[in-house]
Amino acid sequence: MSVGEICSREVVCVHRLESVAKTAQLMRKHHVGSVVVVDEQAGARTPVGMLTDRDIVVAVVAVGLNADIVTAGDVMSGELLSVNEDAGIAETTELMRVRGVRRIPVTSALGSLVGIVAADDVQSLLAEEMSALASIGERAQRRESGFRKSAP
Numbered sequence: 001m002s003v004g005e006i007c008s009r010e011v012v013c014v015h016r017l018e019s020v021a022k023t024a025q026l027m028r029k030h031h032v033g034s035v036v037v038v039d040e041q042a043g044a045r046t047p048v049g050m051l052t053d054r055d056i057v058v059a060v061v062a063v064g065l066n067a068d069i070v071t072a073g074d075v076m077s078g079e080l081l082s083v084n085e086d087a088g089i090a091e092t093t094e095l096m097r098v099r100g101v102r103r104i105p106v107t108s109a110l111g112s113l114v115g116i117v118a119a120d121d122v123q124s125l126l127a128e129e130m131s132a133l134a135s136i137g138e139r140a141q142r143r144e145s146g147f148r149k150s151a152p
Contacts, residue, residue, distance in 0.1 A: 003092045004085030006125055007106040007115030013038045013045060016073030020060050023051060023072050036105050036113060037076045044112040047105040049076030082107050085114050093122050 012030045014023050016037050023035060037049035051072050059075040060067050082105040083092050096104060096119060106115040 001089055002085060003083055003087045003089060003106055003117050006121050007117040009115045011036050011113060011116045014072045016048060016071060018072045019068050020056055020070045020072060020075060021067035024056055027053060034103055036116060037072050038113060046111055047080055047082055047107065047113050049080050051076045084109065089122060092117060
């Protein structure tokens with residue numbers, strides 16, 4: 001299964017010149033803790049960074065900067081980690097673990113934003129898979145029990 005199959009296709013984005021204040025308002029409106037910072041060209045959004053609520057608190061609020069003047073580009077993550085939509089779940093999970101991130105933008109082969117995958121998305125998938133795996137044993141027991149009762 002590819003990460004493109006489980007990622008959320010609805011991504012809250014801002015341009016790098018958007019103020020941190022407007023970005024925070026957008027995060028509140030959409031009930032999200034992070035946004036993808038994008039550059040847009042010919043209708044394609046290319047991710048260039050991530051901005052989290054923690055980034056806003058630590059880099060702007062805690063040091064008394066004016067959130068109406070500071071831009072998303074000023075405080076976004078320095079080095080963006082993204083994955084291609086064809087990347088595998090295990091590969092993506094390992095990248096998240098090694099880099100210590102909970103969310104990764106998902107891109108097309110051309111580098112445009114197609115979604116975002118969160119650790120919670122992977123956990124939900126794995127929980128479903130584990131539940132399905134756990135039910136195999138109990139179904140096998142019922143099947144065998146039914147078979148043994150009808151056999152001579």
